[in-house]
Amino acid sequence: MKRYPFPRIMTRLPGPRAAEIIRRDEHFVSPSYTRGYPCVAEKGRGLILTDIDGNEFLDFCAGIAVCSTGHCHPEVVAAIKAQAEKLLHMSGTDFYYKVQADLAKELNRLAPGRHENRVFFANSGAESIEAAIKLARYKTNRTRLIAYIGAFHGRTLGALSLTGSKVVQRQGFAPLLQGVTHIPYPYCYRCQFGRRRGRCDLECFRYLENILFQKTVPPTEVAAIFIEPILGEGGYVVPPRAYLQALQKLARKYGILLVADEVQTGMGRTGRMFACEHFGFVPDIICVAKGIASGMPLGAMIARADIMDWPPGSHASTFGGNPVACAAALKTIELLEGGLMENARMMGNYLMSGLRRLQERYPVIGDVRGLGLMAGMEIVKDRRSHEPDPKTRDRILDMAFYNGLIILGCGPNSIRFAPALTVEKDHVDCCLGIVEGILRKLS
Ligand SMILES: Cc1ncc(COP(=O)(O)O)c(C=O)c1O
Numbered sequence: 069m070k071r072y073p074f075p076r077i078m079t080r081l082p083g084p085r086a087a088e089i090i091r092r093d094e095h096f097v098s099p100s101y102t103r104g105y106p107c108v109a110e111k112g113r114g115l116i117l118t119d120i121d122g123n124e125f126l127d128f129c130a131g132i133a134v135c136s137t138g139h140c141h142p143e144v145v146a147a148i149k150a151q152a153e154k155l156l157h158m159s160g161t162d163f164y165y166k167v168q169a170d171l172a173k174e175l176n177r178l179a180p181g182r183h184e185n186r187v188f189f190a191n192s193g194a195e196s197i198e199a200a201i202k203l204a205r206y207k208t209n210r211t212r213l214i215a216y217i218g219a220f221h222g223r224t225l226g227a228l229s230l231t232g233s234k235v236v237q238r239q240g241f242a243p244l245l246q247g248v249t250h251i252p253y254p255y256c257y258r259c260q261f262g263r264r265r266g267r268c269d270l271e272c273f274r275y276l277e278n279i280l281f282q283k284t285v286p287p288t289e290v291a292a293i294f295i296e297p298i299l300g301e302g303g304y305v306v307p308p309r310a311y312l313q314a315l316q317k318l319a320r321k322y323g324i325l326l327v328a329d330e331v332q333t334g335m336g337r338t339g340r341m342f343a344c345e346h347f348g349f350v351p352d353i354i355c356v357a358k359g360i361a362s363g364m365p366l367g368a369m370i371a372r373a374d375i376m377d378w379p380p381g382s383h384a385s386t387f388g389g390n391p392v393a394c395a396a397a398l399k400t401i402e403l404l405e406g407g408l409m410e411n412a413r414m415m416g417n418y419l420m421s422g423l424r425r426l427q428e429r430y431p432v433i434g435d436v437r438g439l440g441l442m443a444g445m446e447i448v449k450d451r452r453s454h455e456p457d458p459k460t461r462d463r464i465l466d467m468a469f470y471n472g473l474i475i476l477g478c479g480p481n482s483i484r485f486a487p488a489l490t491v492e493k494d495h496v497d498c499c500l501g502i503v504e505g506i507l508r509k510l511s
Pocket of ligand 1: 194195
C-alpha cells in the first residue's frame with residue numbers, strides 16, 4: 069500500500085495541550101456546540117490541519133465546507149493582508165467602498181439567469197437567509213413560506229423557522245415565525261411516499277401541488293419557497309432534476325419567489341459556481357456564505373434587481389460586507405475560476421467512484437451520492453430495508469479522527485466528504501484508504 073506523508077499523529081488524542089484547551093473551553097464556552105471528537109486546531113495549510121500538539125490531520129471537512137481554497141491559501145492571505153493594511157472596517161450600511169461594489173458586481177455576473185441582480189451583504193449563512201425572508205415578504209406582500217423537512221437554513225429565529233433538520237435545534241425556542249410549512253424533500257433513497265428512485269411520478273412534488281396547495285396553503289399567500297439545491301446538513305441528498313424544474317414552473321405560475329440556499333452548495337463546491345446550474349434551476353434569490361471568502365465571515369443574498377427594491381433603512385448590517393472579507397471573496401472567486409472549480413468537478417468524480425467501490429465491498433454503505441466535492445455516504449444496518457445505523461456512522465467518524473482523518477456527519481446516519489477544492493488525488497486516495505481500513509475493522 070502506498071505511503072503518504074500525511075496524516076501524522078504523534079501523541080495520544082487528545083494530546084496534553086489539546087486536553088488543556090478542551091478543559092478551558094468546557095468551562096467557559098457555550099455548551100450548545102456539537103463537538104463530536106476532540107480536535108483542537110492550531111494551524112492549517114491546504115488540506116493539512118495541525119493540532120495544538122503538532123499532530124497533522126488530513127482535513128476532508130474544510131471547516132464545514134468553508135475553506136474552499138484550502139487552509140490559508142497564500143494568495144487569499146496576501147489579499148487579506150493587503151486590505152487589512154488599507155481599511156479594516158467602514159460599514160457598507162452608511163458608506164461606500166470599492167471592494168464591496170466590486171464583489172457585488174462579480175456576484176451579479178456569476179449568478180445563474182440572464183437578469184440583473186443586486187446583492188445584500190451579511191456575515192453568515194443564517195443572516196443571508198434572514199435577509200431573503202424579509203425581502204420575499206416585503207416584495208410579495210405575502211406572509212407564508214415553504215421549506216423542507218431535513219433542510220438546514222441556520223439557527224437565528226427566522227432561519228430556524230425554516231430549518232427542519234433536527235428537533236434539538238428547535239426545541240425550547242417556540243414560537244417561531246408563523247406561516248411556515250415544511251414539506252418532504254425529494255429524497256429518493258428514503259422516499260416519504262414509499263416509491264423507488266426513478267419509478268415514481270414525482271409524488272413529492274404532486275403533494276405540494278395537489279394536496280398542500282389545494283387543501284391547506286393557498287399558493288397566492290406564499291411569499292417564497294426556500295430550497296437547498298442539494299440537502300446539506302440533512303444528508304447530502306441530490307434531488308431529481310425534474311423536481312426542481314417542476315418546482316420552478318409551479319412557483320412562476322403563482323408568483324412565488326424561489327430562494328436557493330446555496331450556503332453549502334455554492335461557490336464552486338459542486339463543480340459549478342452554484343449547484344442550481346446543474347439542474348437548469350434559476351432562482352429569484354440566492355443565499356451564499358461558507359465558501360465565499362475562504363474562511364472570512366461573509367454572507368450574501370443575491371436577488372433579481374427588480375425584486376430588491378426595498379428602501380434605505382429597511383435592512384442593513386454594520387459588519388456585513390466587511391472590506392477584508394470582500395477582498396478575500398474576490399480572490400477566492402479568481403481562484404475558483406482559475407481552476408479550482410474544474411478541480412472540484414474532477415476530484416469529485418474521482419472521490420465518488422472511490423466511495424462507490426467501497427460501497428460494493430462493504431454492505432454498511434447503503435447509498436453514495438453527491439455532486440463535485442459534496443459527497444455523501446449513508447450508513448445502514450441493512451441494505452434491503454435501508455434501516456439507518458447512526459451508531460456505526462458515529463464510530464466511523466470517531467475512528468477516522470483517531471486515524472488522522474477529519475470528516476463530519478450529516479443527516480442522522482450519513483457521512484460527508486467536503487474537502488477544500490484544492491484537493492489532490494493523493495489526498496483522496498489516502499482518505500479512501502483510511503475509511504476502508506475502518507470499514508474492514510468494523511465488518
Ligand atoms: C445550507 C445552509 N444554510 C444556512 C446555514 C447557516 O449558515 P451559518 O452557520 O453561517 O449561519 C448552513 C450552515 O451549515 C447551511 O449549511
